[in-house]
Amino acid sequence: MVERKVILSGMRPTGRLHLGNLHGALDNWLSLQEDYKCFFFVADWHALTTDYTHPEAIRENTWDMLLDWLSVGLNPEKSTLFIQSEVKEHAELYVIFGMLTPVAWLERNPTYKEQQQELSHKDLSTYGFLGYPVLQAADILIYRAHGVPVGRDQLPHIELTREIARRFNYLYRRTIFPEPEALLTEFPVLPGTDGRKMSKSYGNCVYITEPSESVHKKILTMVTDPQRKRRSDPGNPEVCPVFSLHKIYSTEEDQAEVIRGCTTAEIGCVDCKKILLARMDARLEPIREKRRKLEVSRQKVYDIVLDGIEKARREAKITMELVKEAVSLNHDLGKGRD
Secondary structure (H helix, E strand, O other), X not given: OOOOOXXXXXXXXXXXXXXXXXXXXXXXXXXXXXXXXXXXXXXXXXXXXXXXXXXXXXXXXHHHHXXXXXXXXXXXXXXXXXXXXXXXXXXXXXXXXXXXXXXHHHHOOHHHHHHHHHOOOOOOOOHHHHHHHXXXXXXXXXXXXXXXXXXXXXXXXXXXXXXXXHHHHHHOOOOOOOOOEEEEOOOOOOEOXXXXXXXXXXXXXXXXXXOHHHHHHHHHOOOOOOOOOOOOOOOOHHHOHHHHHHHHHOOHHHHHXXXXXXXXXXXXXXXXXXXXXXXXXXXXXXXXXXXXXXXXXXXXXXHHHHXXXXXXXXXXXXXXXXXXXXXXXXXXXXXXXX
16 A cells, blocks of 8 residues: 655644635645645744744634634544644754754745735844744654645745755755655635735634624625626626635526626626625535534544644654654663663
């Protein structure tokens, strides 16, 4: 039997996930877990790189995110789900990689200065922020992953991971680490309720497990084609944020009906939104129901995560034994005893 290749991915714990997270990442994870040996982790140490002054929400955000992962269908019998900080080998490998990673490699990372500018209200002049791509490399290589699903903006990080793997293997003359491939995923950009990209920072999100009544209220007040000011005005679905959601949730027949009705003004924006909401409810209600059940049986979730942590630790320990042997840190202290 051919052993399945390893896939690694993670998310920072930012609380409940929105539809952009569902269709941009989780749908892909659900597909990958059918064919690969998958490790999916909560990147709580990474959350500290930008929120080290206010870490209060990390713990609750971690459990909110794990509940959402399980609610959408990540299967602990197929995927290993765990919390990064509970597997100390990530940090151990991070330290060793830090010893051999040139500072110039980190400073040339294009997202380093971009994020400093975007988050200029935070003090990111820290060692942890400069070195977080090395921690990412440790996250990936501790499981000797063959692939990492990412968007184009993360390609420099995967290339750095490949460089670190090559450098380690070359320096210590052992092929311990594979050079992981970027599994390029074209994440759909979902519009938020104000028409901009759905983002928590914009306050325009629809959340995966948000109650139906709340979702209806948000969608019914969502911006539409700006040129369609009156019910009698014909519209253009291709410039309407609501129609972008139709492309994800609605059938081809529904979309054809909306296009015809909108462009001829036979239906209004409220009619269009009601068609969408029926389809959204059909997709999201089973997820909401599963989340409700999980929330009343938290011990089951804890047990799933504890099991995932143990599985991750077993894999990580095997890698660290190989690494310590390579860098001569496998001190056999038992030999000196009588």
